[in-house]
Each structure stands twice: as C-alpha cells, then as structure tokens.
Amino acid sequence: MSHDPAAALAESVRHLIDATIRTLADEETITAARHQIDAITTRLTADAIPGWYGVQHGDGMPPAAGNVVIGARNAIAVPLTVEQRDDGGVVTDFTLGAGYEGPAGHVHGGICALILDHVLGAAVHQPGRPAVTGTLTVRYRRPTPLGRPLRAEARIRDSEGSKTFVEGSISHGGDVTVEADGIFLFPKR
Amino acid sequence: MSHDPAAALAESVRHLIDATIRTLADEETITAARHQIDAITTRLTADAIPGWYGVQHGDGMPPAAGNVVIGARNAIAVPLTVEQRDDGGVVTDFTLGAGYEGPAGHVHGGICALILDHVLGAAVHQPGRPAVTGTLTVRYRRPTPLGRPLRAEARIRDSEGSKTFVEGSISHGGDVTVEADGIFLFPKR
CATH class of the missing domain: 3.10.129.10 (Hotdog Thioesterase)
Structure with missing residues (x-):
C-alpha cells in the first residue's frame, strides 16, 4: 500500500462522522467545532483535485482511493477490504x-x-x-x-x-x- | 424543523469528507488537520448517545436525524428531502x-x-x-x-x-x- 496521509485523515473523519451523530455536547462546543472544521476544510482545499477523485496516477495516490465502498480517502467508505x-x-x-x-x-x-x-x-x-x-x-x-x-x-x-x-x-x-x-x-x- | 446545532455541524463535516478525498495539501498540513479533528471528536463524545442514534425523544432531537439517507446529523447522508x-x-x-x-x-x-x-x-x-x-x-x-x-x-x-x-x-x-x-x-x- 502506498503512503497517503489523506487515508489516515479519512480514518479520523470517520470517527468525527460518528461523533457528530451521537454528540450531546452543548451548543457552544458544537458551534466551536463547526468553525474549526470549516477552517480545516478551507486549508485542505487550497490545493485540491477539482470535482472528484476519479483516477489519479501520482505518487502515493492509489487509483480507487475515492471509492465510496473501498476508498481509503473516502470517510463515507467503511472501507471494505475484499x-x-x-x-x-x-x-x-x-x-x-x-x-x-x-x-x-x-x-x-x-x-x-x-x-x-x-x-x-x-x-x-x-x-x-x-x-x-x-x-x-x-x-x-x-x-x-x-x-x-x-x-x-x-x-x-x-x-x-x-x-x-x-x-x-x-x-x-x-x-x-x-x-x-x-x-x-x-x-x- | 427543531433546532439541532449538530445538523449544522454535519453539513460542515460533509464538506470535510469532500476535502479529504480531493486534497493535495502537503503531509504536514494533512497531519495537523488530523490531530485537530481527533481533538474535536474527543470533545464531542465526552457526552454522547452510546452506540448509535436510534430513536431520540429529547428537545431538538428529530427522530430520523441519524438516518444514513435523510438524517440531518449524519454527514454520510446527502441528506435527501423526500x-x-x-x-x-x-x-x-x-x-x-x-x-x-x-x-x-x-x-x-x-x-x-x-x-x-x-x-x-x-x-x-x-x-x-x-x-x-x-x-x-x-x-x-x-x-x-x-x-x-x-x-x-x-x-x-x-x-x-x-x-x-x-x-x-x-x-x-x-x-x-x-x-x-x-x-x-x-x-x-
């Protein structure tokens, strides 16, 4: 497996998705989290593939990394290992x-x-x-x-x-x- | 629609999921983002519903908010409005x-x-x-x-x-x- 730091990021985002559904934190905590996340998203997309992942051939960019079922970069994906x-x-x-x-x-x-x-x-x-x-x-x-x-x-x-x-x-x-x-x-x- | 600050948070997390797939940021930026997200997840889950959303009856907790297709709190959900x-x-x-x-x-x-x-x-x-x-x-x-x-x-x-x-x-x-x-x-x- 090639090294893609965004795969480790996606794993953290999976836990965040779960936390967002289950949180009982107060409104102030949730709103502060939202502002932090928006700032992170802005930094991550300053240089980004336009639109969607598609097929990438660069170093450390596995071809199916964006896939919604198996993609290591896709936090929606479980991801499954078939x-x-x-x-x-x-x-x-x-x-x-x-x-x-x-x-x-x-x-x-x-x-x-x-x-x-x-x-x-x-x-x-x-x-x-x-x-x-x-x-x-x-x-x-x-x-x-x-x-x-x-x-x-x-x-x-x-x-x-x-x-x-x-x-x-x-x-x-x-x-x-x-x-x-x-x-x-x-x-x- | 009742007021649920976690619904606005989920909308921000949807953009973060997209950014994680598409980012071409350098490893330092991505790793810093990951550490920040892990800290946010820890704060959000300090007080949380155990396991999964299920059916919640509290104030401002709509019943299907965790649903993977229509749930306002679920960042995997589009969410669809049927x-x-x-x-x-x-x-x-x-x-x-x-x-x-x-x-x-x-x-x-x-x-x-x-x-x-x-x-x-x-x-x-x-x-x-x-x-x-x-x-x-x-x-x-x-x-x-x-x-x-x-x-x-x-x-x-x-x-x-x-x-x-x-x-x-x-x-x-x-x-x-x-x-x-x-x-x-x-x-x-």
Missing part, C-alpha cells in the same frame, strides 16, 4: 456503526444493497477490466444489526456471452440477513 | 459529489440502490407505520453522473395482502439512469 478466496469467491468482514443506520439499531437496507453491489462486482472484476452491474436483486431475510461483526461474500454462479451471474449474501454469526443476485456486464472497450 | 406528490408518489432532487463515487466521474451503482431503496420505501410509509423492504430489484440503464442534478422518484404500483409493489427511478435531465422495483412489507406489530 479478499479473493481459493474457490474463486470473494469475502469481506466488517462492522457498521452509527453512520449506517436505517431502522433504529439496524443497518439501512440500502447500505446492505450498496455493499452487496460492490462485493458481487468484486467477484466478477478482472485486472484492468472492471465489470458493471446490469441488474441487482436484493432479498431482505432479517434485520442486519449495527455494532456486530458482519460478513459479505459472493461467487460467480454462471456466465453466458457478455453476462456473468453472481450470487452473494450478508450474514451475522452464520445467519444470512440479506441475499443478492446480480447480472454483471463487461462494457465493450 | 416530498409527497399530489398523485401519491414521492420525489427528491439532489446532486452527488466526490463522496459518492464508484466508476471515475460517476455515482457508485450501490449508492443508486441505497437511494432507490429509501425513496421506494418512502412511497409506502404511513405515519407511525414504517414499511420494510422485502425485495429490491435495481436495473442499471446508463451511468449516473456526479456533480449533475439528479431526481429520484417512486410510486406504488399495486398491493396484495401485506405486500406493496413499488416502482421508481433515478434520472438526469429526463433520462432514466437506474430503475427499481420493490416489494415492501408492513411488519406485524
């Missing part, structure tokens, strides 16, 4: 906190869909040849808890022409909470 | 920046799924009786651009017993980029 398994599938273990809440105490169903879209895609990707999602179907079996260890996994089921059929799930302690099926495509170059 | 239309459907207009990137310059497909899950659900919700997603199917028609005005909308198509069938889309300038169908359920009380 690993290849020997059987060709992919797996990632993670825990989600206050920032990903939908129903009280539970992960937002759409966050489960976001993670499954990414992890199913990771089962299809080939080096230098990213796949895109054609159709994703997500079935919710039971609520997915916040603050507990979760696992997302996916594997290719079949392929036919330009289509690859993938299946995956999110589980907690061995119980599947959400299942997904996806059809992924390799865009023509 | 409006009821006269025809019974729902609609929300928004623009997504660097924090929501998947393919370079485009919204992550899973973020489209997150937004559609929430907006389709909003078409079904009844006051005091939230619906949960049973199945969500998302079809990707074309890439969804970052930095451009987007619209998400949804409407109930049919209902049968405890199931409500909903359809919706994300569009840009009138062109649909992503379509979704959902089956939503009202949990037994």
Whole structure:
C-alpha cells in the first residue's frame, strides 16, 4: 500500500462522522467545532483535485482511493477490504456503526444493497477490466444489526456471452440477513 | 424543523469528507488537520448517545436525524428531502459529489440502490407505520453522473395482502439512469 496521509485523515473523519451523530455536547462546543472544521476544510482545499477523485496516477495516490465502498480517502467508505478466496469467491468482514443506520439499531437496507453491489462486482472484476452491474436483486431475510461483526461474500454462479451471474449474501454469526443476485456486464472497450 | 446545532455541524463535516478525498495539501498540513479533528471528536463524545442514534425523544432531537439517507446529523447522508406528490408518489432532487463515487466521474451503482431503496420505501410509509423492504430489484440503464442534478422518484404500483409493489427511478435531465422495483412489507406489530 502506498503512503497517503489523506487515508489516515479519512480514518479520523470517520470517527468525527460518528461523533457528530451521537454528540450531546452543548451548543457552544458544537458551534466551536463547526468553525474549526470549516477552517480545516478551507486549508485542505487550497490545493485540491477539482470535482472528484476519479483516477489519479501520482505518487502515493492509489487509483480507487475515492471509492465510496473501498476508498481509503473516502470517510463515507467503511472501507471494505475484499479478499479473493481459493474457490474463486470473494469475502469481506466488517462492522457498521452509527453512520449506517436505517431502522433504529439496524443497518439501512440500502447500505446492505450498496455493499452487496460492490462485493458481487468484486467477484466478477478482472485486472484492468472492471465489470458493471446490469441488474441487482436484493432479498431482505432479517434485520442486519449495527455494532456486530458482519460478513459479505459472493461467487460467480454462471456466465453466458457478455453476462456473468453472481450470487452473494450478508450474514451475522452464520445467519444470512440479506441475499443478492446480480447480472454483471463487461462494457465493450 | 427543531433546532439541532449538530445538523449544522454535519453539513460542515460533509464538506470535510469532500476535502479529504480531493486534497493535495502537503503531509504536514494533512497531519495537523488530523490531530485537530481527533481533538474535536474527543470533545464531542465526552457526552454522547452510546452506540448509535436510534430513536431520540429529547428537545431538538428529530427522530430520523441519524438516518444514513435523510438524517440531518449524519454527514454520510446527502441528506435527501423526500416530498409527497399530489398523485401519491414521492420525489427528491439532489446532486452527488466526490463522496459518492464508484466508476471515475460517476455515482457508485450501490449508492443508486441505497437511494432507490429509501425513496421506494418512502412511497409506502404511513405515519407511525414504517414499511420494510422485502425485495429490491435495481436495473442499471446508463451511468449516473456526479456533480449533475439528479431526481429520484417512486410510486406504488399495486398491493396484495401485506405486500406493496413499488416502482421508481433515478434520472438526469429526463433520462432514466437506474430503475427499481420493490416489494415492501408492513411488519406485524
């Protein structure tokens, strides 16, 4: 992994996102924090990539660092570390906190869909040849808890022409909470 | 809208998330920012709700403030403002920046799924009786651009017993980029 100081900054911003949701500090403390953060943002953006991260090729600038699921610079990202398994599938273990809440105490169903879209895609990707999602179907079996260890996994089921059929799930302690099926495509170059 | 100073703080944190992704500041500036942010997080969490936001009933604490899609306190949230239309459907207009990137310059497909899950659900919700997603199917028609005005909308198509069938889309300038169908359920009380 190349050295990117903004990745360590993003990790601190993840804790700040969590603190902003949960704080019971008085208004004076919160307002002072806001002014400090605005000043930091101004300093950080004095020299910045315009618009969005995109693809960066500079020294210490990993290509997917801005990605909302796996990007080390993106404080919205968990970030997930998706690993290849020997059987060709992919797996990632993670825990989600206050920032990903939908129903009280539970992960937002759409966050489960976001993670499954990414992890199913990771089962299809080939080096230098990213796949895109054609159709994703997500079935919710039971609520997915916040603050507990979760696992997302996916594997290719079949392929036919330009289509690859993938299946995956999110589980907690061995119980599947959400299942997904996806059809992924390799865009023509 | 009740007054919650943490909502204004979250808006500043959204800009900080964006700055962290895009910054080209030198390592000294970034590291100094990180130390300042860690100190702010410590002050904000000296008195805080444990774990996650959940449902809060205190003065100035709106119930969904922690929600990852619409929560005013949640810096991960856009946040979306979903409006009821006269025809019974729902609609929300928004623009997504660097924090929501998947393919370079485009919204992550899973973020489209997150937004559609929430907006389709909003078409079904009844006051005091939230619906949960049973199945969500998302079809990707074309890439969804970052930095451009987007619209998400949804409407109930049919209902049968405890199931409500909903359809919706994300569009840009009138062109649909992503379509979704959902089956939503009202949990037994």
